[in-house]
Amino acid sequence: MSHKPTTVADLDEFTVLIDARSPAEYALDHIPGAINCPVLDDEERRIVGTIYVQQSAFEARKIGGAFVARNIARHLDELFRDKSKDWRPLVYCWRGGMRSGSFVNWLRLVGWDAQQLKGGYKAWRAHVIEQIAQRAPALDLRVLCGPTGSAKTRVLQALAEQGEQVLDLEDLAAHRGSVLGAVPGRPQPSQKGFETQLMHRLGGLDPTRRVWVEAESRRIGRISVPEPLLQRLRESPVVEIAASPTARLAYLLRDYAWLGDDRQALADKLGSLRELLPKEVLAQWQAWALDGALTPLFEALMARHYDPLYARSQGRHLARLPNAQRVECEDLSDTGIQHLAARIAQLP
CATH class of the missing domain: 3.40.250.10 (Rhodanese-like domain)
Incomplete structure (x- = not known):
């Protein structure tokens, strides 16, 4: 022994x-x-x-x-x-x-x-931090961006189905990264739990092949993206999904239809925007939420919140956005997403 x-x-x-x-x-x-x-x-x-x-x-x-x-x-x-x-x-x-x-x-x-x-768990925790710091800068990332409703997460999933390497940070964080981004039935992990999952996922990637990842801000819900990965993401080549407003609205209405199941909860979530919106605008949005009127609500969210936020944040955070490869899209149905992913996978 x-x-x-x-x-x-x-x-x-x-x-x-x-x-x-x-x-x-x-x-x-x-x-x-x-x-x-x-x-x-x-x-x-x-x-x-x-x-x-x-x-x-x-x-x-x-x-x-x-x-x-x-x-x-x-x-x-x-x-x-x-x-x-x-x-x-x-x-x-x-x-x-x-x-x-x-x-x-x-x-x-x-x-x-x-x-x-x-050293116990503390030694494991130091190992996780060290491994993320070593592995993240070596990733050959390709960053998918586009305003909310561009189906970026679904495109990532389709890319994975087509044999591409994918790093789905929102799946690891159990959050879609927006004001309505909580995932039903999936509480977010702790920060340490997220980083352990992330290290494990990074360890399974082939460093000689590209890895598709969605553009993320520093925080995904209450989870913070580790700095070495955030920096690598922000300096990597960008592919921008340029979906039409009509396609995006149809996608949001389909993908977030569950929000209509608890109208009061939806109205309460919108309340987190009170510091960003005039009182009368927020009141109208919450009234739509309580009425289950998702179409005008999502149209207004896109125009008044998501799109301006995207315009401000992406240019500031993605260094290579001016040289992004744009992929136009008019169809974000399930079949359309598969076709979009196939086109993206063909990019150099």
Whole structure:
């Protein structure tokens, strides 16, 4: 049984990764594939922390030790009873300290070659940041831009279906990046969770082939695009989808039809624009929302909000927009998007 320091580079050597942190910590972010076997649950962690602050470290360890022993015993009984002697777990907590250390000691007493991740989750987090910083500048990006309603995300999906490499940041962020961009049934991940997914996605890309990505601002909902990737995106070649207003409106009415299912929620979302619009304009938009009148609402959003925002932001953020390749489009139906993607894929 080896007791050498185990680092992030050694992850593939183990049968299973065990995250010994609390469920709340695990939910925010964790090493992909790790299972959560907390030695302290969320409430127990709160209790121990309170005792540590209000009484002493000794009292906290005494109470916490009992929690930890019971929880580890339960995991051994319920999850690991059937594991053979050659089962090899790697355990981590926040910093590679007492939580994972206690777990490893018990597993080793049983006879398994259990190891503790040096530096814990913090070491993993540093690895994620480092990998994004290394991989993002090497990407051969092609940036799709166009005003809201140009079906950029659907074009990305069609490009992927046609064999092109795609980096769909809005899918990773579970948000479409606009005032109405929340995705039904998909809460946004934490910032750390997003970056872990991003690093994993970057690792699967072939650096010798181009990668299509949608033009994004610094923030996608409440998620921030990491600076190395944002800079690479802003300096990369641009392809602009020049769809007609009629095609864009038809696409928006089809793609955002679900907004009409909860009219009050739609009106409330529009309220976030109150600092940008005259009161009477916002009142009219919210009245349309409450009436389910999506056609005049989306026409007004395009003319008064989305298009001016696009005109201001893209020229400022995309260095190579003046030299963009423009692709005209009059049809953003499902078939039209497939044809549009095929045309884009043929560009040099």
